[in-house]
Amino acid sequence: MDQSALEILAPAKLNLYLGVREGRDEQGYHQASSLMVAIDLFDTVRIEPADALSVRCVPAVDAPERSNAAWKAAVVLGEALGREPKVAITIEKRIPYKSGLGGASSDAAAVLLGLCKLWGVDQDDPRVADAARAVGADIAFFLTGTPTLLEGRGDVPVETFDEVPGFPVVLVRPSGDGITTGDSYADFDRDPVPAAPLDPLREALHAGDVMGICNHIANNLEPVALRLMPVLQTIHDWLSEQPGVLATMVTGSGSCTFAICETTEAARRVAHEALYGRGWWGRAAHVITEGTRISA
Numbered sequence: 001m002d003q004s005a006l007e008i009l010a011p012a013k014l015n016l017y018l019g020v021r022e023g024r025d026e027q028g029y030h031q032a033s034s035l036m037v038a039i040d041l042f043d044t045v046r047i048e049p050a051d052a053l054s055v056r057c058v059p060a061v062d063a064p065e066r067s068n069a070a071w072k073a074a075v076v077l078g079e080a081l082g083r084e085p086k087v088a089i090t091i092e093k094r095i096p097y098k099s100g101l102g103g104a105s106s107d108a109a110a111v112l113l114g115l116c117k118l119w120g121v122d123q124d125d126p127r128v129a130d131a132a133r134a135v136g137a138d139i140a141f142f143l144t145g146t147p148t149l150l151e152g153r154g155d156v157p158v159e160t161f162d163e164v165p166g167f168p169v170v171l172v173r174p175s176g177d178g179i180t181t182g183d184s185y186a187d188f189d190r191d192p193v194p195a196a197p198l199d200p201l202r203e204a205l206h207a208g209d210v211m212g213i214c215n216h217i218a219n220n221l222e223p224v225a226l227r228l229m230p231v232l233q234t235i236h237d238w239l240s241e242q243p244g245v246l247a248t249m250v251t252g253s254g255s256c257t258f259a260i261c262e263t264t265e266a267a268r269r270v271a272h273e274a275l276y277g278r279g280w281w282g283r284a285a286h287v288i289t290e291g292t293r294i295s296a
Helices: 069-081 103-119 126-135 139-144 181-190 199-207 210-216 222-228 231-241 264-277
Strands: 006-020 032-049 054-058 087-092 148-151 156-160 168-173 245-250 257-261 281-288
Touching: 006 103, 006 139, 006 199, 006 281, 032 103, 032 139, 032 168, 032 199, 054 069, 069 087, 069 103, 069 126, 087 103, 103 126, 103 139, 126 139, 139 148, 168 231, 168 264, 181 222, 199 210, 210 245, 210 257, 222 231, 222 245, 231 245, 231 257, 231 264, 257 264, 264 281
Parallel strands: 054 087
Antiparallel strands: 006 032, 032 087, 032 148, 032 281, 148 156, 168 257, 168 281, 245 257
């Protein structure tokens, strides 16, 4: 690889808690409590010097280049730092789109990290976090990957959790197009569901209590996802019946469902059966406590 190029690992995330509040602010956003953890499912983002900014996904996605969060992150950080982002960005996608796994946000965080490295900028520079929040709510989380509770629009970190164990999970997503965030929130507005209590989950996370975590994960967008994509109910029910599964829930606004498992072996077995027995996308993973990181 060209020594001037960088490769950055961009992890997926799970929402162990999502509590969306009714109503929207003056900019049209919902206020929400969002408790996120990173997992060891990664996109790989390659950044290398070029004559002009470009973004390419592998496999290709059917969306304009300039609508990609990675493109926007490069432009916004460049404007903040007075630099022109003359880089070619290649994103090797393993995190599926429209799944509530934060792939696009993580890719954007990887671009911010990569540009900081190329330009000799401290990633803790407040302009980097400001750029992350300007592009998307989840992006700042991926710069650290520490299990975090965020408030506001789901973009303001208010509490971190240092005792979260790296428990195994399995991810299952049906084939076909997923649920857009816009559709999910519009449906929520038509029939809002109150958010579940948050404190029991916070206490379990601080204690590193996996069973307590299992008992208190919550997502008040899950009923929306089940309405908009009924196959998710089938997946939810199937996962709940599998040996070794402790708890299951839709992550974010969908369209991926995750299950916390007793063992890594159970997660791998369920992922294999989802993929080869049911024809769904399935992956085993673990919770991790780090965000985007340079691999080469």
